[in-house]
Amino acid sequence: xxxxxxxxxxxxxxxxxxxxxxxxxxxxxxxxxxxxxxxxxxxxxxxxxxxxxxxxxxxxxxxxxxxxxxxxxxxxxxxxxxxxxxxxxxxxxxxxxxxxxxxxxxxxxxxxxxxxxxxxxxxxxxxxxxxxxxxxxxxxxxxxxxxxxxxxxxxxxxxxxxxxxxxxxxxxxxxxxxxxxxxxxxxxxxxxxxxxxxxxxxxxxxxxxxxxxxxxxxxxxxxxxxxxxx
Amino acid sequence: xxxxxxxxxxxxxxxxxxxxxxxxxxxxxxxxxxxxxxxxxxxxxxxxxxxxxxxxxxxxxxxxxxxxxxxxxxxxxxxxxxxxxxxxxxxxxxxxxxxxxxxxxxxxxxxxxxxxxxxxxxxxxxxxxxxxxxxxxxxxxxxxxxxxxxxxxxxxxxxxxxxxxxxxxxxxxxxxxxxxxxxxxxxxxxxxxxxxxxxxxxxxxxxxxxxxxxxxxxxxxxxxxxxxxxxxxxxxxxxxxxxxxxxxxxxxxxxxxxxxxxxxx
Numbered sequence: 461x462x463x464x465x466x467x468x469x470x471x472x473x474x475x476x477x478x479x480x481x482x483x484x485x486x487x488x489x490x491x492x493x494x495x496x497x498x499x500x501x502x503x504x505x506x507x508x509x510x511x512x513x514x515x516x517x518x519x520x521x522x523x524x525x526x527x528x529x530x531x532x533x534x535x536x537x538x539x540x541x542x543x544x545x546x547x548x549x550x551x552x553x554x555x556x557x558x559x560x561x562x563x564x565x566x567x568x569x570x571x572x573x574x575x576x577x578x579x580x581x582x583x584x585x586x587x588x589x590x591x592x593x594x595x596x597x598x599x600x601x602x603x604x605x606x607x608x609x610x611x612x613x614x615x616x617x618x619x620x621x622x623x624x625x626x627x628x629x630x631x632x633x634x635x636x637x638x639x640x641x642x643x644x645x646x647x648x649x650x651x652x653x654x655x656x657x658x659x660x661x662x663x664x665x666x667x668x669x670x671x672x673x674x675x676x677x678x679x680x681x682x683x684x685x686x687x688x689x690x
Numbered sequence: 691x692x693x694x695x696x697x698x699x700x701x702x703x704x705x706x707x708x709x710x711x712x713x714x715x716x717x718x719x720x721x722x723x724x725x726x727x728x729x730x731x732x733x734x735x736x737x738x739x740x741x742x743x744x745x746x747x748x749x750x751x752x753x754x755x756x757x758x759x760x761x762x763x764x765x766x767x768x769x770x771x772x773x774x775x776x777x778x779x780x781x782x783x784x785x786x787x788x789x790x791x792x793x794x795x796x797x798x799x800x801x802x803x804x805x806x807x808x809x810x811x812x813x814x815x816x817x818x819x820x821x822x823x824x825x826x827x828x829x830x831x832x833x834x835x836x837x838x839x840x841x842x843x844x845x846x847x848x849x850x851x852x853x854x855x856x857x858x859x860x861x862x863x864x865x866x867x868x869x870x871x872x873x874x875x876x877x878x879x880x881x882x883x884x885x886x887x888x889x890x891x892x893x894x895x896x897x898x899x900x901x902x903x904x905x906x907x908x909x910x911x912x913x914x915x916x917x918x919x920x921x922x923x924x925x926x927x928x929x930x931x932x933x934x935x936x937x938x939x940x941x942x943x944x945x946x947x948x949x950x951x952x953x954x955x
Binding site: 523524527531534535537553556557558589590591592593594595608610611612628 | 786789790791815817820824837841842844845847848849851852853854884886
């Protein structure tokens with residue numbers, strides 16, 4: 461086998477409903493990236509204008525890794541739109557770059573293991589930054605944000621959402637239908653909140669914001685009330 | 691000497707990026723700096739028009755990238771300021787003719803001979819935007835005090851942070867102090883509060899800006915214009931000088947006199 465074939469076999473590409481999917485193994489990221497680009501360069505007409513998702517397994521990727529690949533792909537007129545990963549770090553990086561981290565068909569087997577070993581309530585994604593417009597953060601458990609959620613940003617958790625800052629974007633807690641989920645923030649003014657399938661009416665901005673907690677009350681309505689320090 | 695590469699971007703179109711590029715470059719050149727402006731808006735070029743250099747274009751940036759001319763041949767010298775050049779965009783190609791690495795190569799070639807390279811980014815967050823920010827040492831986000839413009843600016847700031855470009859600086863363009871006073875416009879505080887980035891300057895609304903752009907004579911050359919003064923101050927700050935923000939309310943005039951009389955704030 462010559463080197464070219466060895467390289468090419470590193471990354472598998474197959475068609476999925478939303479375009480193409482390239483699956484990476486745990487081998488060196490650099491080698492696999494080159495292999496993918498090589499494969500594209502060999503059949504430019506096939507890849508021209510393609511939408512590509514990549515499944516990177518356990519690879520821990522930094523912003524630069526993903527940006528470099530995306531730029532190389534974009535030079536070849538291939539659009540990188542999703543990065544599927546086992547690593548929360550990689551997932552977060554991809555989300556911050558505005559890439560999808562889930563494709564229509566949920567991932568089989570492995571994701572389950574992760575959830576099984578730890579109880580849902582115990583896990584939270586901790587973000588120490590302001591979530592800006594156009595950013596969508598999705599997480600299968602709780603989300604804690606130290607920073608603001610700006611207008612145009614979306615935060616979606618299967619569990620609870622806690623924001624140590626101002627919320628002016630969209631927050632959806634209990635996204636898989638958990639009606640016991642709650643949302644709390646230092647300032648919940650002027651945003652849209654959702655818990656399970658309940659949607660809040662538009663909240664008016666407060667003159668003097670106080671910490672608030674939103675949950676579904678006994679009448680089944682989404683309601684926000686000031687945090688009672690008693 | 692190595693030039694600082696500064697990219698102006700905004701997300702939303704029409705907030706005054708191109709005007710700001712023309713004015714800042716002119717102000718820097720008036721301060722004796724050697725400046726090149728690059729129009730990053732391939733296919734929709736207009737920096738050349740605002741700078742009044744349209745009819746001098748022979749070669750453009752795509753000609754340089756595709757090897758049809760030398761970099762020097764595509765650089766158009768300004769009519770009045772001999773130390774200021776423009777590298778125009780191509781009007782007849784699309785943005786895929788340029789890649790981020792092309793932009794970095796051109797900037798690296800320019801760096802030894804200049805003090806500032808100023809890049810005008812196209813609107814949007816797609817390919818053209820990526821091209822424009824790739825070589826930047828510093829990114830300036832231009833926005834208007836309008837909810838939609840600020841939201842797009844927020845998106846751009848988020849992308850710049852995710853790409854580890856460092857925190858950008860803000861230019862708040864076309865602020866109307868009277869509207870702000872009457873609570874009819876977002877104030878500088880509202881915008882800064884949301885974006886949470888450092889303010890480089892506020893440019894007041896000024897009809898001379900449009901007149902200047904149409905004449906191909908940027909408003910900074912008008913010593914009396916307040917917007918011109920604001921751009922001159924921003925250029926000074928880019929050179930590391932500490933210039934305080936202008937007091938936009940000291941405008942005087944009949945209307946503010948009436949407001950003072952009637953006690954409205």
